[in-house]
Amino acid sequence: MRLLIVLFLFLSAAFCHAQMGAKQNLNRMLEPTSGDLDYQYYRIANKISEDKFNVEVFFLSGNIKMRGTYIDELLTIEDGFFQYFYQNGRCESEGQFIKGRKTGIWKRFENDGSSKKDRYYPPEINQVSKKGHVPASFPGGYSAMLDYIHENITYPEPA
Numbered sequence: 001m002r003l004l005i006v007l008f009l010f011l012s013a014a015f016c017h018a019q020m021g022a023k024q025n026l027n028r029m030l031e032p033t034s035g036d037l038d039y040q041y042y043r044i045a046n047k048i049s050e051d052k053f054n055v056e057v058f059f060l061s062g063n064i065k066m067r068g069t070y071i072d073e074l075l076t077i078e079d080g081f082f083q084y085f086y087q088n089g090r091c092e093s094e095g096q097f098i099k100g101r102k103t104g105i106w107k108r109f110e111n112d113g114s115s116k117k118d119r120y121y122p123p124e125i126n127q128v129s130k131k132g133h134v135p136a137s138f139p140g141g142y143s144a145m146l147d148y149i150h151e152n153i154t155y156p157e158p159a
Helices: 002-018 142-152
Strands: 023-026 041-049 052-059 064-070 080-085 091-098 101-108 119-121
Touching: 041 064
Parallel strands: none
Antiparallel strands: 023 041, 041 052, 052 064, 064 080, 080 091, 091 101, 101 119
16 A cells, blocks of 8 residues: 555656646646646746746637746745736736745736736735644533533523
8 A cells, every 4th residue: 555655656746747848737726637628728837946947827729827936846836926817918917926925016907908906915924834723622622612601601581
């Protein structure tokens, strides 16, 4: 079983690496797809340094949809200047990503090229938490919470 998992991971990494410079089909969520009928876009990625990848996504018509830089080989963490385009080729929005999150001023445009109101993404939102996600819990657990509710809830007098 372990051998199968290792083999799968190796082949997945090799497949991903082999896609650099090649056309890769994407679904409507811009995720890779293998289905011939399921794709709505395609992308071409090129490695520009050890940890930087230039990516361009295109509509099926050949017009550009998005261009930007990623910092992981799986192309999931945006980092740097990005531009998004309408199908007519006009810019839809442009701005900076830092480690997968929008930051700073993002310029936005209408389909006809006229300006929309800019959006601002504060840098403090981009701070990565060192703590893992821990769901909230009641001190003493679920039964302690039920006891607390039972002892402290008061219902109004019936009318």
